[in-house]
Amino acid sequence: MLTQSLTSALRAQRGLAHKTDIAAVVRKLGLSPAGIRLGDDCAAIPDRDGWLLLAIEGFVTDLVAAEPWFAGWCGVMVNASDIASMGGRPIAVVDAIWSRDQDHATPVLEGLAAAAAAYGIPVIGGHTNTRSAGEQLSVAILGRASRLLTSFDAKPGQVLLAAIDLRGAYHEPYPYWDSASTQVDSGRLRADLDLLAEIAEAGLSRAAKDISMAGLVGTALMLAECSAIGLIIDVDAVPRPDGVDLQRWLTSFPSYGFLLTATEADAPAVTAIFSARGIACAVIGRCEAGTRVDLRHDGSVETFWDLAETPLTGCGTL
Numbered sequence: 001m002l003t004q005s006l007t008s009a010l011r012a013q014r015g016l017a018h019k020t021d022i023a024a025v026v027r028k029l030g031l032s033p034a035g036i037r038l039g040d041d042c043a044a045i046p047d048r049d050g051w052l053l054l055a056i057e058g059f060v061t062d063l064v065a066a067e068p069w070f071a072g073w074c075g076v077m078v079n080a081s082d083i084a085s086m087g088g089r090p091i092a093v094v095d096a097i098w099s100r101d102q103d104h105a106t107p108v109l110e111g112l113a114a115a116a117a118a119y120g121i122p123v124i125g126g127h128t129n130t131r132s133a134g135e136q137l138s139v140a141i142l143g144r145a146s147r148l149l150t151s152f153d154a155k156p157g158q159v160l161l162a163a164i165d166l167r168g169a170y171h172e173p174y175p176y177w178d179s180a181s182t183q184v185d186s187g188r189l190r191a192d193l194d195l196l197a198e199i200a201e202a203g204l205s206r207a208a209k210d211i212s213m214a215g216l217v218g219t220a221l222m223l224a225e226c227s228a229i230g231l232i233i234d235v236d237a238v239p240r241p242d243g244v245d246l247q248r249w250l251t252s253f254p255s256y257g258f259l260l261t262a263t264e265a266d267a268p269a270v271t272a273i274f275s276a277r278g279i280a281c282a283v284i285g286r287c288e289a290g291t292r293v294d295l296r297h298d299g300s301v302e303t304f305w306d307l308a309e310t311p312l313t314g315c316g317t318l
Contacts, residue, residue, distance in 0.1 A: 044145070069110055076121055090119070095123060096126050147203070166240070175248065
């Protein structure tokens with residue numbers, strides 16, 4: 001059986017706890033825009049024959065203080081993943097940076113510039129304050145999709161796939177699996193992200209999310225909540241680097257990691273698209289009717305979360 005320590009660790013992780021803050025913010029702001037579903041990785045705004053995609057990421061102050069260059073890099077990288085997870089391609093980013101002085105701002109900006117060049121996403125403006133009490137960073141991105149992948153279109157009977165680039169290493173001591181900044185092959189980074197748009201445009205999937213700081217299981221939980229489905233996840237089937245502990249891996253943030261759903265008939269084509277570029281991809285579960293996210297391990301099944309009893313973000317009911 002799944003050990004109590006593993007289940008507890010997955011429920012108690014910091015990234016998952018942060019997701020519970022979303023519902024209260026949405027209620028307070030009274031957000032209910034017509035035609036835009038809250039809970040996706042980007043806001044998808046209908047525009048001519050497709051959608052404009054808009055997203056933003058803020059970064060925890062301890063990361064910006066301890067790893068300023070890497071925080072700047074992540075400012076572009078995580079936003080690019082959000083666009084890809086919606087079946088889109090990025091157009092440009094803007095940033096907002098606060099720092100004590102220019103010397104402290106410089107490594108953040110250098111990391112941001114390096115990632116912008118590597119991913120081919122221009123920085124076209126933003127906000128700067130170098131007379132602040134400390135360092136903070138937020139980055140927003142604009143993209144475009146012709147066919148969407150969303151958090152709301154997973155259906156019972158479909159399979160759940162995980163596509164993760166295992167070519168990398170942990171950015172110690174953080175739970176970040178870095179398969180991007182250490183090798184910076186611009187052509188590879190851009191082509192790998194384009195795979196999600198290609199899958200969407202081919203009609204092989206309609207639902208996806210990038211694996212966030214909530215970890216793989218937490219991200220799957222958000223997908224289940226938005227799509228109003230249940231999931232059963234075989235944690236032993238999750239692609240994982242050799243020698244990495246299962247608990248650590250399931251609570252990690254991979255720099256290239258996505259969950260997608262597909263019909264059983266389309267799943268081999270999705271897997272082949274990622275495998276052709278050296279990205280591990282496997283069927284790791286199934287979408288079911290209901291409200292539970294269950295985990296299978298060594299032949300036994302345990303309920304990780306029941307959304308009917310405890311909503312996470314509340315976005316599935318907004």
